[in-house]
Amino acid sequence: MATLTLLQSAFDILLGAALLWLAWRALNCPDLFKAIVLFVAFGLLMALAWVRLEAPDVALAEAAIGAGLTGALLMAALARLRAMTPDEEDSAKRLPLRWLPLAALLLVATGLSYVVLTLPPEAAGLGAEVATHLNSSGVDNPVTAVLLNFRGYDTLLEMVVLLLALLGVWSLGGPPLRRKAAPGPVLDTLARLLAPLLILVAAYLLWVGGHAPGGAFQAGSVLAAAAVLLLLAGWRLPVALTALPLRLTLVAGPGIFVALAVGTLLLEGQLLQYPPAQAGVLILLLEAVATLSIGVTLAALFLGGHPQNDNNDQNNKEQR
Amino acid sequence: MNTAVPYALVGVGLFALGFYALIVHAHLLRKILALNVMGSGVFLLLVALARRSGVALPDVVPQAMVITGIVVAISATALALTLMLRLAAASGRAELPDGRED
Numbered sequence: 001m002a003t004l005t006l007l008q009s010a011f012d013i014l015l016g017a018a019l020l021w022l023a024w025r026a027l028n029c030p031d032l033f034k035a036i037v038l039f040v041a042f043g044l045l046m047a048l049a050w051v052r053l054e055a056p057d058v059a060l061a062e063a064a065i066g067a068g069l070t071g072a073l074l075m076a077a078l079a080r081l082r083a084m085t086p087d088e089e090d091s092a093k094r095l096p097l098r099w100l101p102l103a104a105l106l107l108v109a110t111g112l113s114y115v116v117l118t119l120p121p122e123a124a125g126l127g128a129e130v131a132t133h134l135n136s137s138g139v140d141n142p143v144t145a146v147l148l149n150f151r152g153y154d155t156l157l158e159m160v161v162l163l164l165a166l167l168g169v170w171s172l173g174g175p176p177l178r179r180k181a182a183p184g185p186v187l188d189t190l191a192r193l194l195a196p197l198l199i200l201v202a203a204y205l206l207w208v209g210g211h212a213p214g215g216a217f218q219a220g221s222v223l224a225a226a227a228v229l230l231l232l233a234g235w236r237l238p239v240a241l242t243a244l245p246l247r248l249t250l251v252a253g254p255g256i257f258v259a260l261a262v263g264t265l266l267l268e269g270q271l272l273q274y275p276p277a278q279a280g281v282l283i284l285l286l287e288a289v290a291t292l293s294i295g296v297t298l299a300a301l302f303l304g305g306h307p308q309n310d311n312n313d314q315n316n317k318e319q320r
Numbered sequence: 321m322n323t324a325v326p327y328a329l330v331g332v333g334l335f336a337l338g339f340y341a342l343i344v345h346a347h348l349l350r351k352i353l354a355l356n357v358m359g360s361g362v363f364l365l366l367v368a369l370a371r372r373s374g375v376a377l378p379d380v381v382p383q384a385m386v387i388t389g390i391v392v393a394i395s396a397t398a399l400a401l402t403l404m405l406r407l408a409a410a411s412g413r414a415e416l417p418d419g420r421e422d
Contacts, residue, residue, distance in 0.1 A: 016330040023334050023357045027341035032349055039353055046360055053327060053367050055383045061390050070356065070394050077401040078349065084408050101343045109336035116328045116365070123372045125379035142377075146384035158388045165395035169402045217387055294391075301398040 012052060019045055036074045043067025056213035057143040060205070064221035069298055072228050076302060138279025140211035147215065148283045152272035156261060159254040159290060162297050166250065173305035183233045191233035198226035206291050210280070216287040220294025227299035242307045250300070253293025256286060327368035334361030346415045348404040352397060359393045 022045060026038035043066040050059035130142050130150065137145035147155050183191075202223040209215030237246065260282065264273050274282050300307070338358030342351055363386045370382040408414040 012326055016326055019330055020333050020337065023337050023360075027337060027345070027350065027354055027357060032347070035350070035353060039356070042357070042360075046364070049327060049330075049364065050367065053371060054378050055367050055386070058363075058367060058383050058386050058390070061387045065390050065394050066360070070397055073394070073398055073401060074349070074353070077405060080405055081349070081408055081414055084405070085412060085414065098344050101340055105336050105340045105343075108339070109332055112332040112335070113329055116325065116332060116369075119369070119372070121372060123369075125370060125372070126381045127370075127377055127379040130380055131377070142380040143384050143387070146381055147387065151381070151384065154385070154388055158391055161392050162395050165399045168399045172399075172402045172406050215387075217391055298394070301395070304402065 015045065015049055015052065019049065032078055036071060036078060039074065040067050040071035043070065057141075057215065057218070060213055060218040061221070064218055064225065065298075068225055069221055069228070069302070072302055076304070080304075136276040136279070138274065138276065138281075138283050139209075141209060141213065141215070143213070144209050144215045144283070144287075147217075148286060149272075149274065149279065152257075153261070155290075156254070156257045156272070159257055159293065162294065163250060163254055166297050166300055169301055169304065170306045187233050191229045191235070195226045195230055198222055198229070202226070202291065202295070206287055209287060210284065216290040217294060219287075219291040221298060223291060223295030224298035224302070227295065228302050231299065231303060237307050246296070246300075246307070249296045250293060253290040253297075256289045260286060324368050324371040328365050331361045331364030331366075331368060334358070334364065336361075346417075348407065348414045348416065349401075351416075352400050352404065355400075356393060356397060359389065363389055 019042065022038055022042040026035050026042055029035040029038060043062060046066060047059045047063040050056070050062055130146060133150070134140070134142055134145055137149040139145050139149070202219040205214040205222060206216065206219035207214075209219070260274075261272050265271050268275060335358050338354045338356075338361060341354035342358065345351060345354065366382045367378075367386055370379040404414050
């Protein structure tokens with residue numbers, strides 16, 4: 001037992017040091033491409049840290065969103081940036097240490113560390129409260145209960161944030177990402193093999209979220225990963241689906257959330273207060289629609305501009 | 321005590337590293353990376369401190385908040401990257417003027 005504890009402490013120290021080192025390297029690496037790769041590695045180690053902190057739901061979200069999709073977004077942006085400004089080197093100049101910000105930052109870090117170290121070692125928190133009311137929430141996974149029942153309005157507003165970000169990207173963005181060369185046979189085969197599997201994994205994560213780590217956000221991001229893989233392999237949304245059907249899918253998640261909020265406000269008297277008997281079914285319905293919307297929104301964020309622009313000037317060349 | 325305090329301190333360290341990089345780097349892609357690292361630091365601090373609940377199970381409310389935060393972070397990152405690309409298209413460079421002559 002003592003050996004195990006010792007091993008775990010050693011692992012914690014190693015992981016903490018690796019996180020700090022990777023973050024430092026990712027932020028100061030002269031080559032931007034390397035910096036992004038290091039950042040993705042940092043995200044994966046963060047997922048390990050979440051597991052060590054007994055937060056498997058956060059670990060799943062971090063691995064899929066924080067490391068995977070953020071990395072894909074950064075890479076796509078870097079590719080476009082290099083195509084746009086080919087002569088600009090990626091600020092490869094070595095920065096000298098700037099003493100004034102460094103001193104200020106050391107002061108901030110020392111102050112924050114002092115606060116962390118002087119906090120009382122125990123704080124009640126809301127864990128007991130959640131455990132007491134878990135029975136009436138309709139699900140067995142406490143994180144899902146908090147996300148979709150107890151603090152459902154947070155999640156409602158989060159869906160709106162996601163949609164607003166996409167609206168911003170669509171209003172600002174140029175034409176969406178496109179690749180000149182046809183994908184190689186490896187990428188093509190891989191996409192064909194992995195996409196159905198990823199969709200299956202998304203469905204499983206959605207279903208399992210009711211009683212074990214998983215849920216709408218994790219499932220949605222895995223769905224988005226499948227879409228990103230297909231987009232990279234040259235697949236494009238059929239033209240017929242890019243106008244109204246796409247927009248309807250995007251707003252379905254926030255839409256059903258708002259509908260439920262209004263419904264519960266009228267029937268139960270409180271925003272998002274589900275009747276305990278139907279709570280499980282309502283949450284599953286909500287999560288299923290939200291998963292689809294989250295997946296499509298994240299994939300659209302990766303694509304950049306509105307897919308209609310792409311299809312218009314390409315005359316359906318890439319349709320298959 | 322357990323693992324809460326060491327991970328909280330790593331979170332503080334990540335926040336400080338990210339903040340320093342946010343100040344000193346001129347390239348906007350690096351500033352976006354720095355903001356993401358700062359965010360990870362805050363998330364780590366939140367979840368690590370949630371382990372001080374004294375009972376066997378950690379407090380799940382901060383964990384749910386962090387999942388929300390991760391999704392908001394990727395939304396903000398996507399929007400920031402698009403703004404950066406627009407700036408690069410308009411001005412030819414993805415950097416903020418440094419303010420110094422060098």
